[in-house]
Amino acid sequence: MTNFETADFFTDTSLIENPFPYFEYLRSQGPIARLPHRNVLAVTGYAEAIEILNDPQTFSSANAATGPIPDLPFEPEGDDITEQLNAHRDEMIATGLVVAKDGKEHANHRSLMMNLFTPTRLKANEEYMWDLTSTLLDKFVDQGHCDLIADYATPFATLVIADLLGIPENDRITFCEKLGPPPGAVGGEVDYMDSQVLGMSFLFEYFGQYLAERRETPKGDILSQFAQAKFPDGSTPSVDDLVWISAFLFGAGQDTTARLLGASLRVFCENPELQIRVRNDRSLIPAFIDEVVRYEGPVKCASRLAVKTTTVAGVNIKAGTTIALLYGACNRDPREFEAPTEIRLNRPNARKHLGFGRGVHTCAGMPLAKAEVTASLNRILDRMMDIKLSEKHHGKPGDQHFSYEPIYTLRALKNLYLEFTPVR
Ligand code: HEM
Structure with a gap:
């Protein structure tokens, strides 16, 4: 049994399969609670998260993707560390990502x-x-069983972004191989972080070469147009800037969408009456998707760095503190969402969840992600009847288990083994 008082949210793997009791423990300490390690304040309150997200001048996104690991490359001094951060930004990991940029540079990259x-x-x-x-x-439908993550969700999400970016058909199979278990393989056997690092190096190499070539010799394809694009202020982005953006689109949009599909099917299996309702009335799919993102969204935690000493909800926040925005907890804040652990398709505030973030860094791919999941759920319901969890893999009802990737940023099912009646 994990001791919640001393647990280290960022490394404790016992919090991975079901983080929600820990989130409720933190909520009992207040909407913003100090964690015992790494100079972090964790936010479980919905209103408090919005206040922070709407103040990017005070709360930088420099650590949005990495949180408090590794430590800052400098010792914060005083009540305004903006200049210190700017001086050391390049020494921090992944600050080339659009999600980790601030101010004008962020606006340029996002545009x-x-x-x-x-x-x-x-x-x-x-x-x-x-x-x-x-x-x-x-x-795989004729087999009557699958691992939804490896057989469908991962290749689907990878290929959709590859198509959006106009990756040549011949290269797409390589993208599937490098960025996830190919269809039919058993998912989750490779260490998650290792696979992420390998995937990112592949993307950097691929886009580095492709975009440099297309900048020299445009060929009329989508990436050629991208290679020639200018920032809104008329300046020319470096090839590196473009590589970060292209690679991040896979990083941000592939895993999240694939795992949202997994979460959606888990919810269907755990609520068979809901599965029947949505099967019979597909107009409920958009509300269902928003409710799954709220209840079990793929982004569990995003971070901010307080660059100025300030106060939120009566809590003093010293410049240099990491703010862990626990979106998975904020979306179950009972002050905002009535009966937060129930899936309700008719919530009046259903779309106000924070599963796609809020403010200047709101998810840029939200419409795409929703279109992907809508198409997939429709076709899955067309082709698969009476979808159930495989007891062999997940256990009997009442004693079921699921493997999640051991990371604190995402709520990511490693695999989801389903059984169903094929529809021909
Ligand atoms: C279910 C799927 C998805 C979820 C749950 C999701 C969630 C999020 C969240 C929570 C953020 C904000 C992070 C923060 O507050 O620091 C974000 C940012 C972002 N997402 Fe998504 N995302 C999804 C799919 C996608 C897709 C398909 C794409 C594009 C292909 C995408 C591209 C981005 C980008 C570019 C940002 C950074 C925006 C910025 O910093 O201005 N996402 N996403």
Whole structure:
């Protein structure tokens, strides 16, 4: 039994399978609670999280993806560490990511990235994803069982972003191999962090070469246009800037979407009456997706760094403190969501959850993620009847277990073994 008082949220693997009792313990300490390690304040309060997210001048995103590990490369001094942070930003990990940028640089990178999401491009991509659902389902539906994560969700999410970015068809299979277990493989055997590092190095190498070539010799494809793009202020991004953006689109959009699909199917299996309701009335799918993101969203924790000493909800926050925004807990804040542990498709505030963040860093891929999950759930319900959890893998009802990737940022099912009646 984990001792919640002394637990280290960032490394304690006993909090991985079910973090929610720990989140409720933290909530009992107040909406913003000091953690015993690493100079961190954890936010479980919905209103408090929004206050922080809406104040990027005080709360930098420099550590959004990494949180308090590793330590800051400097010793914070005084009540305003903005200049110290700027002087050491390049020594911090992953500050090239758009999600970790602040101010004008963030606005520049975000705007460049949004150019990739034009209405025409998104429409073509959506047509591709509907075809892809069927192609992937055809590979295993007749068997009557699958690991949804490895057989469907991971290749699906990878290929959708590859299509959005116009990755040539010939290279797409390599993307699937490098960025996740290929269809049919047993998921989760490779160490998660190792696979992430390998995946990122592949993306950096691939985009580094491809974008440098397309900058020299544009070929009229999507990445050529991207390679020629300018920042809104007219300046030219470096090839490195473009590589960070392209690689991050996979990092941000592939795993999250795949795991949301996993969470959705887990919820269907645990609530068979809900599965029948949504199967019979597909117009409920958008509300269902938002409710799954609220109840079991893929992003468990994002971080901020207080760069100025301030106060939120009566809690003093000293410059240099890491703020762990526990989105998974804020979305179950009973002050905001009535009966937060129930899946309700008719919540009046259903779309106000923080599962896609809030403020200047709100998820740029939210419409894409929702389109992907909508297409997938529709086709899965068309092709798979009476979907159940495999007792062989997850145990009998009342004593079921699930493996989640051992990381504190994501709520990521390693695998989800399903049994169902195929529909021909
Ligand atoms: C279910 C799927 C997804 C979830 C739950 C999700 C969640 C989030 C969250 C919570 C943030 C904010 C992080 C913060 O507050 O620091 C974020 C940012 C972001 N997401 Fe998503 N995301 C999903 C899918 C996608 C997809 C498909 C893409 C693109 C292909 C994408 C691209 C981004 C980008 C670029 C940012 C950074 C935006 C910025 O910093 O301005 N996401 N996402």
